[in-house]
Amino acid sequence: MLEENAIVLMQNFIQRHKKEVHLALDLTLGRGKDSKFILETYPESRVLAFDIQEEALDWVRENLKKQDRLQTILDGHQNLDSYLDQEVDLVVMNLGYLPGGDKTIITKAATTVMAIEKALESLKLGGLFTLLVYRSHPGAAEEVATVEECIRSLDQKDYRVQRIEFYNQKNQPPVFFAIEKRKKK
Numbered sequence: 001m002l003e004e005n006a007i008v009l010m011q012n013f014i015q016r017h018k019k020e021v022h023l024a025l026d027l028t029l030g031r032g033k034d035s036k037f038i039l040e041t042y043p044e045s046r047v048l049a050f051d052i053q054e055e056a057l058d059w060v061r062e063n064l065k066k067q068d069r070l071q072t073i074l075d076g077h078q079n080l081d082s083y084l085d086q087e088v089d090l091v092v093m094n095l096g097y098l099p100g101g102d103k104t105i106i107t108k109a110a111t112t113v114m115a116i117e118k119a120l121e122s123l124k125l126g127g128l129f130t131l132l133v134y135r136s137h138p139g140a141a142e143e144v145a146t147v148e149e150c151i152r153s154l155d156q157k158d159y160r161v162q163r164i165e166f167y168n169q170k171n172q173p174p175v176f177f178a179i180e181k182r183k184k185k
């Protein structure tokens, strides 16, 4: 049975990861749905979540229940290493603009790739990175090309990568990437 959309697909990957998740990164907090999903799926987890918009952090503070394991950070994900002193088990990143917010404030190629590289560096061996790349909004094309190039260049000895898309969906549906940091043999 195939998933109905890319979000469900991402959630299924997170759910079936099933390894212990102590610390997760949500690189694009937005309305907090992905952070919430991780916190509910992994009751032992703590999530560090980044967004550059105060609107996102305020919204999450007001609308998300049970935030004791969620730390929100008003800063760009490209600076994530300033907030980390340990490895992480799981990373989620959903590119684009804040749903229901200002559509001109979007994730950008250079900072997105910087964040991907730093997050992969911080990921434990066996850890999972899920990435959802939206393609239809203005400004997306450059980011898509840069992100694809970055991910394609990951050494297969170090990372296992899957790319999945809803191939016959209209209007440029998002592309989903799952990246697993491989254990050394």
Ligand code: SAM
Pocket: 027, 028, 029, 030, 031, 032, 033, 034, 035, 050, 051, 052, 053, 056, 075, 076, 077, 078, 094, 095, 096, 097, 098, 099, 105, 106, 107, 108, 111
């Ligand atoms: N995960 C979110 C959710 O569950 O609602 C959706 C994320 S939304 C598609 C993308 C978010 O990335 C926006 O809220 C935007 O403000 C944020 N963003 C843009 N540039 C960023 C950056 N450099 N660092 C962190 N967040 C950024």
